[in-house]
Amino acid sequence: MIEPSPLPPLRLSAPAPPDNTTRVDAAVRWTLTLSALARLVASGEAVSKADLVAAAGLARTTVSTGVDELLAHGVLELDGLRPTAGRGRPAERLALCPRGGFVLVADLGAHGAHLAALDLSQRLHAHTHVDIDVADGPDAVLDAIESHLLTLRAGLPGGAPVRAAVIGVPGPVDGRRGVPVRPPIMPGWHGYPVTARLRRRLGCPVLLENDVNLRALGEARALPADQAPLLFVKVGTGIGGGLITQAGELHHGADGAAGDIGHIRVRGAPDIACVCGNVGCIEAVASAAAIAVRLGSLVPGGGIATINDVRAMVSRGDATAVGLVREAAALIGEVVATLVHFYNPARVTIGGSVAAASDELLAGIRAVVYQRALPLATRNLVLANSVLGEYAGVAGATVLGIEQVLSADGIGVLMGARRS
Ligand SMILES: [Zn+2]
Structure with missing residues (x-):
């Protein structure tokens, strides 16, 4: 079931596709290209193949092959026709496929957490707020968070897997290692392997971020x-x-x-x-x-x-x-x-x-x-x-989650490609 979302549409970023100066092998280059195409559609900068040719600066045949591959793997879908200027045929409108997968987010404050499940087109499928106390330590808190997230996941439409999860915590984090670092109000959390633990339970990539960073990102992407x-x-x-x-x-x-x-x-x-x-x-x-x-x-x-x-x-x-x-x-x-x-x-x-x-x-x-x-x-x-109030953190986590799924690494997984 899709819930009315408290979030406005969030602007997703679209990095440029690889150019001649990008020194990578052909398979990696193609994955980067597919990621760039998907993110241009996700960001709203392009809604047709012609838009993508202009926005990505790629050859028409490259865009066409890439889009067909993204359509075949359920990352993009055709969403009706868009009239074109002049007498040209209407263009097929491209959109992120809602069945492409889900992102789970958990925005933890000192005493409560917002949890949500969204699809890649930012539609909210489930949302709940739970009372927690981060001072109870990582084992007790993450037990509760995992069990609520698994309940949310169980209520999602079948067939579409969870592609990424994002967790925000009220303290400094080392995002690369996925651990909190000496968080003053979170006793017992220093160095705790938060992302490794959630990855095991949820079976998808997990990102850890500071709660205020998530709010900042959510706020910025909800604004011009x-x-x-x-x-x-x-x-x-x-x-x-x-x-x-x-x-x-x-x-x-x-x-x-x-x-x-x-x-x-x-x-x-x-x-x-x-x-x-x-x-x-x-x-x-x-x-x-x-x-x-x-x-x-x-x-x-x-x-x-x-x-x-x-x-x-x-x-x-x-x-x-x-x-x-x-x-x-x-x-x-x-x-x-x-x-x-x-x-x-x-x-x-x-x-x-x-x-x-x-x-x-x-x-x-x-x-x-x-x-x-x-x-x-x-x-x-x-x-x-x-402007987003208590939902700013959920918004930021949604942005990070979807951008992770559409990153070169995420697209590589979606395409079933083996990458070293
Ligand atoms: Zn101080």
């Missing part, structure tokens, strides 16, 4: 291309960032740590100890968890406030809670102003539970950024709340 470079700042239990390049791709940095902004120290911040071992990190003084601790100490009669208390009190305009959010916004604004100077993004997106509860956070960050950053960096800057 001119909204990149994009910086995503998540203010939730912790504070994290994700960077999208001008080309619309994730910027991981040399070791995958790019955008991990929660442990930047901010001038004038109180000397509060952070989970990372330093003091005065932006996450320790301005995250939802930090606001909850302050709130607990300020509420008459004492007591402990939770992140949900913060969210609820800010939503109804409680003066104490709103005041604390404004203080946090001023500190986060200092960090964002510095990042805006450094990276000159077209858009800064603010996401996470505090941003979702009220516009106070956005307004406070905006005020500081426009006051502190120089005009050249802010002249065309858009500073806005997330």
Whole structure:
């Protein structure tokens, strides 16, 4: 069954086909060519063979042979006719074949996970939200996630296999090795072979990514291309960032740590100890968890406030809670102003539970950024709340999953080709 999707159409990227400077053997070159053709169709840049000839810069016969092969293997399908200009015959319209396979995604936050199954044409077939606590450790959490994903998979239409899975976690990851790396709020997860374990259970390639990176990617691909470079700042239990390049791709940095902004120290911040071992990190003084601790100490009669208390009190305009959010916004604004100077993004997106509860956070960050950053960096800057909200991570995971299936490696598998 296809569910109404909370996601808008996501822009998929389409790398250029191999040219004369690409030094690979003929079989690999052909797989790269097929991948490029499929991704041009998936991205919407081409919907006919004639479009593909123009967009890929390949000979008509090469495109024709490639498209026929992709049709024969159920990667593409014919989707009616498209009228052509002038008196030419209508062109056959090409589309990704929904029966080509599925992508499973699991977007884990500190206390909950969004799980979904989509086909290669981005149609949502199943979606659920489950409560988890990443602090329970990888075995307990992944047992639960796997069992829910297998349930989703069992409900998919028969015959179409799961081609890839993407899992996001709220901590730094080494995507190449598929392991979390010293994640501060995920005890027991350091070095745990997340992708190897899921690959065994699900029987398909699995990608591991940081949750804020997924949100950044999802947000960027739901927006027009001119909204990149994009910086995503998540203010939730912790504070994290994700960077999208001008080309619309994730910027991981040399070791995958790019955008991990929660442990930047901010001038004038109180000397509060952070989970990372330093003091005065932006996450320790301005995250939802930090606001909850302050709130607990300020509420008459004492007591402990939770992140949900913060969210609820800010939503109804409680003066104490709103005041604390404004203080946090001023500190986060200092960090964002510095990042805006450094990276000159077209858009800064603010996401996470505090941003979702009220516009106070956005307004406070905006005020500081426009006051502190120089005009050249802010002249065309858009500073806005997330357009996808809690589904931004699912969107990013969907993009990564489908692009993996249509990559040269993924297409090689789909074609049943043996590649070394
Ligand atoms: Zn820290």
